[in-house]
Amino acid sequence: MTLKETDHVELLIIGAGPAGMAAALAAAPRGLSIAILDDNPLPGGQIWRDGPHAQVPKQAQDMRRQLQRLSNVRLHSGCKVVTLAGPKRLLLEDAERGWLLSYNRLILCTGARELLLPFPGWTLPGVTGAGGLQALIKGGLPVADERIVIAGTGPLLLASSATAQKHGAEVVRVAEQAPLSAVAGFAAGLWRWPNKAIQAITLASAAYRTSAHVLAALGTDRLEGVRVQVGDKVEELACERLACGFSLVPNTEIARALGCTVRNQAIVVDEWQATSLADHYAAGESTGFGGSELALVEGRIAGLVAVGERDKARGLWAERQRWQGFADRLNKAFSLNPALKNLxxxxxxxxxxxxxxxxxxxxxxxxxxxxxxxxxxxxxxxxxxxxxxxxxxxxxxxxxxxxxxxxxxxxxxxxxxxxxxx
Known part of the structure; x- marks a missing residue:
C-alpha cells in the first residue's frame, strides 16, 4: 500500500534516531500505515547525524535505504510537534505547512540532549557542548589548527576529541570528572562487549585526564583560555574552543505533556517498552542513557509490540538485557561528582x-x-x-x-x- 498525505496513521513514531528507525523497520512488515517525525533533515538522530563533514556508519545508511523502500512508511523530516490537539492527535509543522495528525499507537523515540552546567564564562563565544561541537564539525564548522579543550564526563568526550582531531584541531586537554578508579573499573569490564573495548582503544587520547573538571572559561569578547582542575592542581590552558558535556538528559517533554509517567528524568516503561499510557510506547535514550546498541534493540521491541508481535519481541529480551548491563556500568562509572554543583x-x-x-x-x-x-x-x-x-x-x-x-x-x-x- 502507498501511504498518502493523510491526517491519520495507525502507528506514529516520534524520533528517527536508532530507536525510531529500528521501531519502524520492525513494525513495517505487518503493512500498517506508519509515520516517522524528526526535526533533523535526515534520519539518524544525534549519534548518526549527517552533514558535509559527517561519515555516517554503514548500519545507519543501510537502515535509511530500507526505510526508503517501504511504501507504508512515510518520513517527515524537519518536522516538529507544536502541541497536543486532543486524544491521540498532534499539531505538527515543517518548513512548508502545519497539519493535524491522529494515530492509533505512538512510540516515543525522542532521544536525549546534553546536560550543560553553568560555570564562570560558559556563555562566552567559543564555548559549546561536547556533542554540540561534534554536530558543528559534522555540519561543516572548520576547526583546523584550533586549540580545543573538552571537559565533562563519559565516552562522548573521547568521541568529540577524535572528531576534532580528525578535522585538524589540536585537543590540548580532555578533562574527565570521574576518578581513575571508576574509569579503570569500567574499562576492565569491557571484555563483555568486545566492540566497545575496540572503540575505547581507537578513541584513546594522550590529552585525557581523570579527576579533572573545568573551573572557568577565560576571555572577554570570546574564549581565550580555560582554567581546569586536574587532581590537586589547577591548569590554565590557552584555547580557541571549549566543549563541555556533563552526561545526557532524556527528552521527556512530549511524554510528560501526554501524561506518561517520568521518573529520574526518564520515561518509565515496562518489559514491553510500554509507558503508563495505553497504546503509547517509548524506546532509546528518552527511557535512559544507554548507547545506540541498547536504543536499537529497544526500538525493535517497541515496534514489534506495537503491532502485536509479542513473541518476537520477547525473543529480544536477552539482547536488551546484555546492553542494559553495559548502560548500567556506564552510568555508574561516570556518575557526576557532587562538587560540580558548586562550579x-x-x-x-x-x-x-x-x-x-x-x-x-x-x-x-x-x-x-x-x-x-x-x-x-x-x-x-x-x-x-x-x-x-x-x-x-x-x-x-x-x-x-x-x-x-x-x-x-x-x-x-x-x-x-x-x-x-x-
Missing part, C-alpha cells in the same frame, strides 16, 4: 535567554517560585537548558513544557479545530 559563582548566568544569575535563583525553593520572581525559563528554550541545570543544582522538579512546544507559524496554529487550545 557557578553568584554572578554566573544560569538562564542565558533571560540573563538570570545564580544568585538570583539560589534563594528560591522551587522552579515555579524562581520563574515568577526572575523570568528564568521564559526565553526561547523554555527552560530546556536552565531548567535541567536547576534540577541538578537545586534539586527542583523541571518545568512542564507549555504549548506551543516550539515557535510556530500563525498559519499552523490556525489548523487547530474550534475547541482545541494551545
Amino acid at each position: 557557578a559563582a553568584p554572578e554566573t548566568v544560569v538562564c542565558r535567554c533571560e540573563d538570570v544569575r545564580y544568585a538570583d535563583l539560589a534563594d528560591h525553593g522551587s522552579w515555579t517560585r524562581a520563574k515568577l520572581a526572575t523570568r528564568c525559563g521564559m526565553g526561547a528554550c523554555q527552560g530546556r537548558i536552565c531548567g535541567t541545570a536547576a534540577q541538578t543544582l537545586f534539586g527542583w522538579d523541571p518545568p512542564l513544557l507549555r504549548p506551543p512546544f516550539s515557535p510556530a507559524r500563525i498559519s499552523t496554529l490556525a489548523c487547530l479545530d474550534e475547541g482545541d487550545s494551545v
